[in-house]
Amino acid sequence: MSELADDREGLVHSFLSPEAVRLDLSISGPVPRMLAYGIDLLCMGIVLLLLIAFLMSSSSIGAAIHHFLNGVVRGAVQQSRDAAAQHHQPANPFGGLVIALLVLVEFVVSTCYFIFWEMVTGGRSPGKLIVGLRVVRQTGLPIDLRSSVIRNLMRAVDILPAEYLVGLIAILLSPSGERLGDHVAGTVVIRLDRPETAGEIPLSAGMQKLVLTRAQLAKIGPRELQLIRGVLRRLPQVDDLRRAELVAQAAETMRVRLDLPDLPNSDGVAFLKDLLSAAERSISVR
Known part of the structure; x- marks a missing residue:
């Protein structure tokens, strides 16, 4: 059983543990999640650049990529010339193929990226680690492989039509701040606020000394x-x-x-x- 309540720090996801103890988890809002995703996006860009550099360094793979890119460029240039001569712009199949390929690579890399970090760190990608967030199951338990795979495959829906618009609307409408992937996977993104420093324990002025061996x-x-x-x-x-x-x-x-x-x-x-x-x-x- 779970319920949501407001406190001074924002939304709180409340649930009963197996020992019937009521536990509260502070839910992250959309702004920290967007900031964390921006950091992860930068990390993924670096990963993609390193991957491309590695592939290009291989003689056979690099030659194949170079040949493919040259073919795309030559085809685009030739079609531009034909369009200029005929005063109209025909469809460019090479451009559509490149865009589809880039979207597919980005989706695969991002999905594997988040699944990897969520499994290694228990629900914290580098962006979430820096911002102070964590993905957990709605029961408060650490995220498992099944939940991670589901929530990250659902990014294909949350990202529609562009710039995570569907996911952002779902977060704003959900009382628990869940995007569609979280709803399906049964996960929530929580804040890991630093606890306040414990205060000093006041000692009695007339305290007696306890004699111990x-x-x-x-x-x-x-x-x-x-x-x-x-x-x-x-x-x-x-x-x-x-x-x-x-x-x-x-x-x-x-x-x-x-x-x-x-x-x-x-x-x-x-x-x-x-x-x-x-x-x-x-x-x-x-």
């Missing part, structure tokens, strides 16, 4: 410090009932971890702050 201090590792800091930073964001539960669980976990017979302080928050202060003093001395 070296063996007990050694048991307070990175995971224990992460637990204590996480609980203390989250307390201002939860209600009183949830606050008491979090403190009680964290304090009991640390009591068992340190083999303490009981809590030296009836105030669980003070106990956690004492533990954090003692662990940080111990680390600074090492």
Whole structure:
């Protein structure tokens, strides 16, 4: 089940995880996606130039390409002369063939380009990496090969009639910012906003020093410090009932971890702050 809601940062794709936890994903708007595509377009142009240079460096392939291009140029020049002599412009089959070939090459390269990067990086092409976007499935899981192939093959429709007009209209009309390829593949493009820097944990002015042995201090590792800091930073964001539960669980976990017979302080928050202060003093001395 999924729903969309507006917040201050824009659209949010909300869904329930298998554990029945509500998760929110920030949806990208059309402007960041267009910017990312522009960067990818530049990267694809470089890839095409390198590919052409490689093919031209091969004697047999280069000679064939050179012969083909010369034939196209000679045919176009001859038809121009004939048109000038007859005062009308006949159809140029060579020009249509070249345009069709270029469109086909561009579609194949772009499709393979996006599928490759989405599989290697988990949904991030170089353009999306720079802008800060990622393609994921609507369930929040990383994009898989099937979804990537479908959404990128659908570019043949989204790009119509020119300059991704169909895709842009679909993004603007969709509440989840999906182009047609995303609708069919079941994917969304999300923003990877940088989280705010965690604030300092305020310590009590009259805090008591907690006396611990070296063996007990050694048991307070990175995971224990992460637990204590996480609980203390989250307390201002939860209600009183949830606050008491979090403190009680964290304090009991640390009591068992340190083999303490009981809590030296009836105030669980003070106990956690004492533990954090003692662990940080111990680390600074090492």
